[in-house]
Structure formats: C-alpha cells, structure tokens
Amino acid sequence: MNETMVNTTVTYTLERDGKLIVVEHVPARVCVETGEQFFMPETVEHIQSLIQSQQKPARIIETPVYEYA
Numbered sequence: 001m002n003e004t005m006v007n008t009t010v011t012y013t014l015e016r017d018g019k020l021i022v023v024e025h026v027p028a029r030v031c032v033e034t035g036e037q038f039f040m041p042e043t044v045e046h047i048q049s050l051i052q053s054q055q056k057p058a059r060i061i062e063t064p065v066y067e068y069a
Contacts, residue, residue, distance in 0.1 A: 005029045010037055012047060020063055023047055 008030050012023040026047065029038045039047075 004031050004033050005038070006032055012037075012039075016051065021051060022061070023050060024058075 006029070008028060009025045010028045010030065012026045012028075014021050026039070027043055030036070031038075
C-alpha cells in the first residue's frame with residue numbers, strides 16, 4: 001500500500017468576525033488523493049495564539065468577494 005499522506009506546508013484560511021484571515025506556511029499532512037489537510041494539535045494551538053494575539057500581520061491583502069447567485 002502506497003503512502004497517500006505527505007508532510008508539507010499549506011496556507012490556512014478562516015473567516016472571523018466577517019474578516020478573512022490567512023496564515024501562510026503552516027505545517028500539515030496532506031492526502032495526495034483528496035487534498036484533505038491534517039494538523040498537529042500544537043499547530044492548531046499556534047494558529048489560535050497568532051489570531052488571538054492581535055499582533056501585526058506580515059502583510060495585508062485585498063480580497064475580492066463574489067456572491068453565488
């Protein structure tokens with residue numbers, strides 16, 4: 001049976017309080033067949049800490065938003 005999971009880094013996105021938050025270079029295990037991403041508990045805690053810390057982001061980007069209508 002071939003290994004379908006690879007260690008890599010991904011871009012993690014979430015919406016919070018109507019704002020899109022992007023965290024780049026997040027370590028994850030990714031299924032090469034489905035693209036599903038898995039994160040270690042420590043990684044999730046670190047992401048949560050970054051978001052709650054209110055520290056200055058590395059950069060700010062403008063994101064277009066479309067409605068599916």
